[in-house]
Amino acid sequence: MAKVAFLLASGFEDSEMKNPYNAVKDAGHEVIVVGLEKGAQCDGKKGTVSYTADLGASEAKSEEFDAVIIPGGGAPEALRVNEEVIRFVKEVNEQGKLIAGICHGPQVMISADVLKGKAATCYIGIRDDVKLAGADYRDEEVVVSENLVTSRTPVDEPAFIREILAKLA
Incomplete structure (x- = not known):
């Protein structure tokens, strides 16, 4: 089974964490919440879910994970403004491992410079940023491009989860 990092800070979209997290866990994979600091409480923006960071980004070792x-x-x-988060995502990408982002999640991919030459989608508000980062932007529910899986909004979660689970299988 895979070891999967969920990158989290407060203000995340509740369902975009809860649904993939539960699906990956229910599929038998190990899930680890990686936050800005170990033990930090991360609250969803709608207040329906909250998680505690199992690891701080500075402690996260890319070689110990199969996906982010x-x-x-x-x-x-x-x-995206945390150097340790960016280091971790860059290293995971260099190792060719799965990186999945939904909605504003690709902002971290932009800062880690992992979108160049790949296809991606995202929340429309950051579409231009994704294009400027060198991605071939596509307005689709889910885009799989090499090791990347991206989706637009909570409506796309079923396709996002399906592709993540397929990559982890």
Whole structure:
């Protein structure tokens, strides 16, 4: 079974964390919440779910994980400015491992410079940023491009989860 990091800070879109997290866990994979600091409480922007960071980004070792999932909402903005988060995502990408982001999640991919030459989708508000980062932007429910899986909004979660589970299988 895979060991999967969920990158999280407060302000994430509740369902974009809860649904993939539960699906990956229910499929038998090990799930680890990686936050800005170990033990940090991460609250969803709608207040329906809350998680505690199992690891801080500075403790996250890319070689110990098989995949990284980045829920959207406001959390990616806080994550993308953290050097340790960016180091971790870059290393996971260099190892060719799965990186999945939904909604604003690709903001972290932009900062980690992992979109160049790949196809991706995202929340429409960051579409231009994704294009400027070198991605072939596609307005589709889910886009799989090499090791990346991206989706647009909570409506696309079923397709997002399906492709993540297929990559982890």
